[in-house]
Amino acid sequence: MINYLLKRIIMMIPLLIGITLISFVVIHLAPGEPTDLQTDLNPKASAEMRERLRERYDLDKPMYVQYGKWLVRLIQFDFGESFSQDHRPVLEKIIERLPITILINVLSILVILAVSIPIGILSAVRRNSLFDRSTTVFVFLGFAMPSFWLALLLMDYLGVRLGLFPIAGLKDIGHEYYNFGRQIWDYVHHLCLPVFVSAFGGLAGFSRYMRSNMLEVIRQDYILTARAKGLSETQVIYKHALRNALLPVITILGLSVPGLIGGSVIFETIFAIPGMGKLFYDGVMMRDYPLIMGVLVIGAVLTLVGNLLADISYALADPRIRRG
């Protein structure tokens, strides 16, 4: 086991370098440079100044030199300084955005699990019933509906007309003057709509997945055995069948680890949530190379780690894999 782990981890290094190299080249191939935003079509910026700026950011050097410099810094865990006008360390900009992105993603995954697992089980157990059909319509509605449109509708009706929820942002303007309990409530209140909207779209995939797993398991011989033993239907479904049907969920959770730090640009833009999606999008639009690379590296590492974790926990949870 330990050997296997070590091997997997060592294998990740060339993979990571490959990913960064390809990303680096692709980003630099896109037309435009970080300095353009400040100098293009700006009558107050002369050619000489433009060169001065390019030199400062090493943009006048060949690409392999730029990549080499970047890689050397990365090995020392230095993600560099953002090329945008704030010149802040990339890591600082990313860390600032991480907590809220992770919070919303975790909450929305919890909501998805809490809603779609029961839906999946019941749809499987009462296959083709009215419940099965109506939930199918419901979850696919969520899947098909553009999230920005749903968000705007909810904001308009629940926010502007009924005044039930705040429209955008994470806290009230007077947040700092509230007592602790009210501050927590303020956060919860602001998070209701974003979490609902982001979870709604994810229900379909997961509940369908759960339904088909459950159908698969119910057909197995050991379920027949359980029924034959005279166990109650509740025990058969919720003890024997559910445990086995939940196994593949682990893989999905492992695969969603990189998704935890990736935000959605549209969603974050509409709700005015300062998350990773917007940070990355703005970075790309401004050709802020160090920032783009920083986000990509963290994303790549998390994807690889997520895969590894999924494999390990699968082995831990399923004796068949552990022994096989």
Next chain:
Amino acid sequence: MRNLILNLTLLCLFLSAGCEQQPDVIPAEGDEAKPVRGDTFIEASIGEPSNLLPVLSSDSASSDINGLVYNGLVKYDKNLQLVGELAESWDVSDDNLSITFHLRKDVHWHDGTQFTSADVLFTYQMYIDPDVPTAYAEDFLQVSNAKVIDEYTFRVTYEKPYAPALESWATAIHPKHLLENQEITKSPLSRAPVGTGPYKFVEWDAGEKLVLEANESYFRGQPYISRVVYRIIPDPSTQFLELRSGGLDFMGLTPIQYSTQTDTPSFKRNFNKYRYLAFSYTYLGYNLKKPVFQDKRVRQAISYAIDKQELIDGVLLGFGQIATGPYKPDLWTYNANVKRYQHNPDMSRKLLTEAGWLDNNADGILDKNGQPFSFTIVTNQGNDLRAKTAEIIQRRLKEIGIDVKIRVVEWATFLKEFIFPGNFDTTILGWSGGPEPDQYNIWHSSKTAPRELNFIGYRNPEVDQLLETGRRTFDQERRKEIYDRFQEILAEEQPYTFLYVGEALPAVAKRFRGIEPAPAGIRYNFEEWYVPKPEQKYTR
């Protein structure tokens, strides 16, 4: 002034500087009440400010905030005349080569330190320092000598007379005692600025909001509104929902929001709407390196074929005026007596026939030497108004037998692949500008190198001469003559078809009083806005 600099912006139509006030205001009762302090003004910004050191930032969110935190030596007043700010007065030498500023003696930085001429000298040196990555050195590189005469007197000398010089001193003055001997890009002031202006920085909640509070020792007296909050709300429709629900007190509206979506009793009860011409215009520019467009008659024919009023009605829903040249119709520089191109398809056909374009094969498209008259309009993505404008022009030109294709391209690609290499037929773009009439960089024939602003390749010796003289002339009447002639030539030659000047359409919560629309817009006297005590919404 930073936000008045000629600069292409995607949202140029909504710049909050302009004029021709037609306020849609119902005068509130009790307006005569004496101004009182208190309340909070909340507005939104599409993007997070990049850097609160004005020397390093060029985005509009940063310059909005910096405009309240810092002062320049001079500023534009409500009528767009330069008046003293940190400078009490100034003298221009007889040879027009040097300016001596007499500074105010009652100004303190937000940390209590006295403001002196050393700060001005430091700011100048910082702007020309090759190690400071600023995009604004150009004006200051014209200075041949800058000198501190005494604590409150500062003199700059130029090599040649330079008329835009005075305006360049509207640049924010930075505090020497906090920035000296430091790497500017690493200064903590870029996240927590210290200025001399009416508002002091309080806190910046990254990605969410930025809070300023009234400077109680401001040299012109403490402003009435106690706090200003900038919320970062990237989506314009979310901003609009926030505005309607009372979460914002100010927003620049789009034409459709102004005309229909805010036409509700509850909105009218809570907000005042204003409209005035913005400092920007939209044009159709011809690539003069292409033989087709080198014939003046062809350009004039296209100008006659485009119905500009139709564009204003269709694209801007009527919130704009026809542009006839690079200057805003209500500025002193504007020349109303230039050639105008009323919609006239017959005139277009006549000019095109003269130029040799005839429909020889009767397919509805004009041709010459066997080549059909067909060209592409390229414009940038993200500006819906420009794309719509292109479509209307396409239909009008079809009527006179010109086949037009439209390409909408992402901004960076648009500049790199199309505009700068001269790889386009025509383009729809806009320029934003300020009151300073110098247009040297856009029209002078020396500015046609790749990445320079005269990318259409316009060359006219008389225009070159006028632009050179214009920027060396200080006398306003003399300058008026020069730029009047400049506009006549542009109108006759039509290197651009000037299309329209849009309007800024801000909405402000009704509880704010003291707003007086003027040629400079409405925000110029923000320090004098107030909310009567009973109407104050935020008590802390």
